[in-house]
Amino acid sequence: MAGGAAVSYSRAVIGFLRFVGVINAAIWFGGLVFFTLSAGPAFFSPEMLDVFGGRDHPFARAWAGRAAQIVLERYFVMQQFCAAIATVHLLAEWLYTGKRPERLLSSLLAVMLAVAIFGGWWLQPKLSALHVTRYGVRSTAEQRAEAARTFRFWHSVSQIVNLLVLGGAGLYLWRTINPPEDLRFVGAKQPYRS
DSSP, rough: OOHHHHHHHHHHHHHHHHHHHHHHHHHHHHHHHHHHIIHHTTSSHHHHHHHHTTTTTTTTHHHHHHHHHHHHHHHHHHHEEEEEHHHHHHHHHHHOOOOOOOHHHHHHHHHHHHHHHHHIIIIIHHHHHHHHHOOOOOOOOHHHHHHHHHHHHHHHHHHHHHHHHHHHHHHHHHHHSSOOHHTTTTTOOOOOOO
């Protein structure tokens, strides 16, 4: 390739990688904000409980909780996909530019990917099982009470972790939009010439 064409190609690839990174980070952060501030709380709003027979209906909270569990399952899948895309994006930039990613950013993505996997494969199924026991007609009063107590504990843990992930996704979005100066205008690695 001629020098100008190589630089043009290099800028196009880096521009594409940046675009993918920014879109993924925006979707990830936006999904977290939407679920945390809007969708999650909506399941137990008076309007939603009215859909399930009203606040006084014995199963209204159980049905609203089950609906929330279904959405929560997809919420963790979204987090896993976005974290995986972010990791692949970071590796692609590293391989293409030859510049090592920031240790903080790499660590942040690794932790967020681990949290998404843990949440989707362990925590969400555990909360679902506790929900079934908590509202199950075949559960004893003692089992329901224990399931409710355990559910509240793990739900609190998940809310705290969710806020931390929300902050991490916000930081990741910021770093994706504002890369360090030394990466802002870097070109691709030049092939070895003798």
